[in-house]
Amino acid sequence: MDLYSEIILDYYKNPRNKGPLKDANAYSEEYNPSCGDKISIQLKIEDNKITKANFDGIGCAISQATTSMLTEEIIGKTIEEIKAMDTPDIINMLGIEISPGRIKCALLGLSTIKKAIILHKHA
């Protein structure tokens, strides 16, 4: 069974960077109405770069594990680099095929992070 790889299950069961981030300066939340998944993101952005990232949320293993992995992946990246991230980057990071029915779950974290960056710029 490929979708539920060791790594995804590991991040789902032992999420990294889950919970509040005290000195965050960028926030956002997203919600997937079809499955009820919720993700909130808290970032610390300094000099156009992500220095810290935390998330919180409820939802399926794919959405939660992917988001948790992303909170590690994006550290040190510039805002432009994150804005340029897209579906292939997520699939690469996960290292698995994702069916069209589940791709939304895998992309929820990234879109929430992008939203936090946009909101931060306008703050």
Add this chain to the structure above:
Amino acid sequence: MLNVEEIRKQFKILDRKINGKRLAYLDNASTTQKPHKVIQALTDYYENNNSNIHRGIHTLSEESTTLYESARVTLQKFLNAKLAHEIIFTRNTTEAINLVAYTFGEKNIHEGDEIIVSELEHHANLIPWQELCKRKKATLKVIPIKEDLNLDMEIYEKLLSEKTKLVAVTGMSNVTGTIPNIKKIIELAHKFNSKVLIDGAQLAAHTKIDLQELNCDFFTISGHKMLGPTGSGALYGKEELLNEMPPFLFGGGMVLHVTQQETSYTGLPDKFEAGTPNIAETIAFKSAIEYLEEIGMENIQKHEKELTDYAIELFSKHKEVKIFHPENGGGVVSFTIEGIHPHDIASIFNEYGVAIRSGKHCAHPLIERLKIPSLARMSFYIYNNKEDVEQAEKALKETIKIFK
């Protein structure tokens, strides 16, 4: 007793392998598979009779019209409606309910009036009434469910009043399988001169319906949930009500006299069937009904009850599983597994060839009321067998193992 093995031969799709496994199709509450007979009826129609109806006088048009109208009579008899023209063909239940909201509703619901729905409703039988209430400054009241997942009939009685103009309730929940006591709901509403619409999208697929006995004012069905093609469905309405209602859609096929500025409309059922309808699908839906009648609705109900009981027996052995199903519910078994999201459950079930639905099932308020983010759901039909249920239990065991 159903001869399930004989029935399964009519459904070629059941031979498909999904991820190398035999297909256990347990998503029947969404839409059912179609038997060979129904698929053949579509082909036959297109290859032999295809033409527009009620228009031409050439042979093909006459044949098409006869076939289409005979489907109406078949459905009338199947539901035991008094008159064939009380059956209005629609694309599905959603369209049938919107038809009532925009015609009966626009005409008869006024400021201060009340519409009653239940907490079990599919969005198709909720949102049209919310919107109507908004337009008319009317109030939407809701019959709650009890802990046992049945409707609280005491509260229903209290909600009813002279202000109640319409009660719109499902005949069977697509989430919990709850089968409300619609006979009693209808009787009580009529004491207050309220009209009653029964959303029969689920109920009609699994139970013998006798509309004259039930005495509801409106009843809706979706052909695709009962072996028919997508795009086939119907609204039943009592003749005197349909006669008083204004048309829903305007255009061809529903007019008596048209001048540049004024139009008068035909009678039933054409008044509500403007434009070229789903002719082929409706004719093939007739084949589906004939097939269901051949098998017998009582037999179908018994068969589904056996599978439902068996599924509950197998699934409730696992302590991580929580089942949402009332006593004497229909063939729908919704469940959660502790710590595992229903989307993940459905993905892993799919790996094992088991097709189930996960999510909120177009019933957000009900899911909210059950205090869960979403649900996994198995739903049964005539071609399902014990092997399907056992395959689902195997998938369940694997799901639990993967997430251990």
